[in-house]
Amino acid sequence: MPETDGQDSLTFAARVPQVLRALGQAVAAPRHDVPVGMLEGRVTGLSGLSVSISGMKDFTGLGDRVVIFGLDGRETDAEIVAFRQDIAIAMPFNSLEGIGSGCRVIFKLFDKERRKMMAGGALAVNAGWQGRVIDPMGQPMDGKGLLPSGGLPQKIHATPPDAALRARLGPRIDLGVRALNLFTTCREGQRLGLFAGSGVGKSTLIGMLARNTACDVAVIALVGERGREVREFVEDDLGPEGLAKSVLVVATSDTSPLMRREAAYAAMSVAEYFRDQGKSVLLLMDSVTRFCQALREIGLSSGEPPATRGYPPSVFAELPRLLERAGPGVPDAQGNAGQITAMFSVLVEGDDQNEPIADAVRGILDGHVVLERRIAEAGRYPAINVLRSLSRTVPGCNSDEENQLVRRARAILSTWEDMQDMVRLGAYRAGSDPKVDEAVRLAPALEEVLKQSRNEAATLAESFQALRAVFAAG
Numbered sequence: 001m002p003e004t005d006g007q008d009s010l011t012f013a014a015r016v017p018q019v020l021r022a023l024g025q026a027v028a029a030p031r032h033d034v035p036v037g038m039l040e041g042r043v044t045g046l047s048g049l050s051v052s053i054s055g056m057k058d059f060t061g062l063g064d065r066v067v068i069f070g071l072d073g074r075e076t077d078a079e080i081v082a083f084r085q086d087i088a089i090a091m092p093f094n095s096l097e098g099i100g101s102g103c104r105v106i107f108k109l110f111d112k113e114r115r116k117m118m119a120g121g122a123l124a125v126n127a128g129w130q131g132r133v134i135d136p137m138g139q140p141m142d143g144k145g146l147l148p149s150g151g152l153p154q155k156i157h158a159t160p161p162d163a164a165l166r167a168r169l170g171p172r173i174d175l176g177v178r179a180l181n182l183f184t185t186c187r188e189g190q191r192l193g194l195f196a197g198s199g200v201g202k203s204t205l206i207g208m209l210a211r212n213t214a215c216d217v218a219v220i221a222l223v224g225e226r227g228r229e230v231r232e233f234v235e236d237d238l239g240p241e242g243l244a245k246s247v248l249v250v251a252t253s254d255t256s257p258l259m260r261r262e263a264a265y266a267a268m269s270v271a272e273y274f275r276d277q278g279k280s281v282l283l284l285m286d287s288v289t290r291f292c293q294a295l296r297e298i299g300l301s302s303g304e305p306p307a308t309r310g311y312p313p314s315v316f317a318e319l320p321r322l323l324e325r326a327g328p329g330v331p332d333a334q335g336n337a338g339q340i341t342a343m344f345s346v347l348v349e350g351d352d353q354n355e356p357i358a359d360a361v362r363g364i365l366d367g368h369v370v371l372e373r374r375i376a377e378a379g380r381y382p383a384i385n386v387l388r389s390l391s392r393t394v395p396g397c398n399s400d401e402e403n404q405l406v407r408r409a410r411a412i413l414s415t416w417e418d419m420q421d422m423v424r425l426g427a428y429r430a431g432s433d434p435k436v437d438e439a440v441r442l443a444p445a446l447e448e449v450l451k452q453s454r455n456e457a458a459t460l461a462e463s464f465q466a467l468r469a470v471f472a473a474g
């Protein structure tokens, strides 16, 4: 045997353990983001908004995302929303156009770790998203180019933090709107409902809150708005300074119900990203009603029975799962926790007390703000009925003197509400009731305090000072 051959085999023999070790390392540290296989299925039927798919059995579960290859070659993402025997029922994130019976469907198989992360989708959120408008899939919508990449993946359908581990509510938060600072004073991490009909000033108020609230980041979800309104909201209500500290997640009314649902969840996961960095986040969602309507469309399409006012039962199970994600985070080793202070708008027409969504939301949240058409028509903006609005952390978060001021103002406004028609008709004789006399004297000035133009900001201290000034003058 030639000498060199012996040397080569020796060298190779010596290298074997080394090669095995390298191979072992490669096997021991697999890459989670590479699919380990591909499951292929076929579209067997289409009806309404949903697609039936065969071949997904045993490997896919509820909430898994598949890709459908349309006849025109387009790829459509879809989510599995139900199973009927061996057939998976999926709903597309975009339109069903170009999808027919027999179309190919694939589901990427990942290892366990990645699957856990991928179930229901994830967003790679980045601090550079502030100032941007994105869609629920994390794609830019503002024509300002690509979003900065390299973010931390956030589960879109995350579960709320463990109730026992959550921090308590933070200190008082300055909302920058007098009527709210005074009559529904909030603490960081509190969640409020904003109940209003259409056209009474929701978007304007949400814009004011985004600009004026003393928070680090504002995350705004626009769910099911008309397309034209989005630009108006960004340019008129939010303005450049509001936009600079905000991330907007938008799904307009013409998008699929899945997209509208995802807009709410995606905004929540963006807020969670900033909260987990210890920031004070303000989450504004307009509107929860449209989110529930999207859930209703999904539920009914997947074969659920309609229950309360056409809403299937799953809506009322899913709603708290979304709303509970707002609030305080879990404290870090130093005991600091980020907070998501949240305002969820709810559409109410007229004085409909039987509106099931309004009822459910009111029960879950820590307070409500009521906007009324009657007040808007009288020209007082923001059209907040302070007597019907409530924050559950008041009076605990104010000083005794502040509580006294607010109690007195409430009493005067309440008397004024009862008596103003009599007074205006001349049916009340001055001097017959000191309480009414006080209301006649002070209510107009209090109404002035509640008035605030869209470009004006008022801190907590200024708000209480304005109230003191009314009483000092009266």
Ligand SMILES: Nc1ncnc2c1ncn2[C@@H]1O[C@H](COP(=O)(O)OP(=O)(O)OP(=O)(O)O)[C@@H](O)[C@H]1O
Pocket (backbone or CB within 6 Å): 196, 197, 198, 199, 200, 201, 202, 203, 204, 205, 381, 382, 452, 453, 454
């Ligand atoms: N603070 C304010 N000061 C002056 N005008 C206001 C104020 N807030 C609202 N308005 C008036 O009310 C109108 C409707 O407001 P806005 O668009 O915010 O209502 P909305 O509830 O969002 O309506 P929609 O239901 O159509 O979305 C505005 O065009 C504006 O004229």
Ligand SMILES: [Mg+2]
Pocket (backbone or CB within 6 Å): 202, 203, 204, 229
């Ligand atoms: Mg609006």
